[in-house]
Amino acid sequence: MKNSKALSAGVILAVVIGGGVWAVVLRNKNGSNTNQTASTNFQQQSSVETAKTATEKDFEKYVGEDYDRMFLSNMIEHHQGAIDMANLALSNAKHQELKNLAQNIVKTQSKESKDMKAWQKTWGYPTNSGEEMMNHSSMSMATSMDLMTESLRGKTGDEFDKAFLGAMIEHHESAVAMSRPGVNNAAHQEIKELTKAIIEAQNAEIAQMRDWLGDWGYEG
Numbered sequence: 001m002k003n004s005k006a007l008s009a010g011v012i013l014a015v016v017i018g019g020g021v022w023a024v025v026l027r028n029k030n031g032s033n034t035n036q037t038a039s040t041n042f043q044q045q046s047s048v049e050t051a052k053t054a055t056e057k058d059f060e061k062y063v064g065e066d067y068d069r070m071f072l073s074n075m076i077e078h079h080q081g082a083i084d085m086a087n088l089a090l091s092n093a094k095h096q097e098l099k100n101l102a103q104n105i106v107k108t109q110s111k112e113s114k115d116m117k118a119w120q121k122t123w124g125y126p127t128n129s130g131e132e133m134m135n136h137s138s139m140s141m142a143t144s145m146d147l148m149t150e151s152l153r154g155k156t157g158d159e160f161d162k163a164f165l166g167a168m169i170e171h172h173e174s175a176v177a178m179s180r181p182g183v184n185n186a187a188h189q190e191i192k193e194l195t196k197a198i199i200e201a202q203n204a205e206i207a208q209m210r211d212w213l214g215d216w217g218y219e220g
Helices: 004-008 036-060 065-092 096-122 136-150 157-179 189-215
Strands: 011-017 020-026
Touching: 036 065, 036 157, 065 096, 065 136, 065 157, 065 189, 096 157, 096 189, 157 189
Parallel strands: none
Antiparallel strands: 011 020
């Protein structure tokens, strides 16, 4: 491997903190910092993969209607977080491309949320309101989404666009991880089709947002 010599000069430590992975590279005997780029790449890749793996494994535990209930309860809150962030982008973003993406997110995920809430009622599942909320996981999801939205408030222009892209990429990756088990585990065909649609649409948006990070000089 090309980086084998560079990596052998130091030791990479991966520490899981609050769901993320922080990479620490110990300097070699000469105090060289040649592993800085490798450590940054390792940190970014490991953080994403760890989050995706943890989320996907969590949802893989549920099969049939158990999966459907858990998926609906959490994805409704997850979609609301995306809608809230997208609404901020409509007023605070600098690039029109980002505003266009935000408009699509609001339109698409509002429709999907309406469908999911209707399915909860039709299938007799607990709804996402007050004491009827399914479990603590959906409440935790709502709190997490609120915090992500709050992190964008007060930002405008390039500062907002860079922060929004980073947050929404992470957000979409989480949705894809939640959806992936549904193709096989969901009981209802409606959920199977929705999970497939989320995976396809949000992976495409992730690719587009990553391109914008580079095109607009936000990487690094």
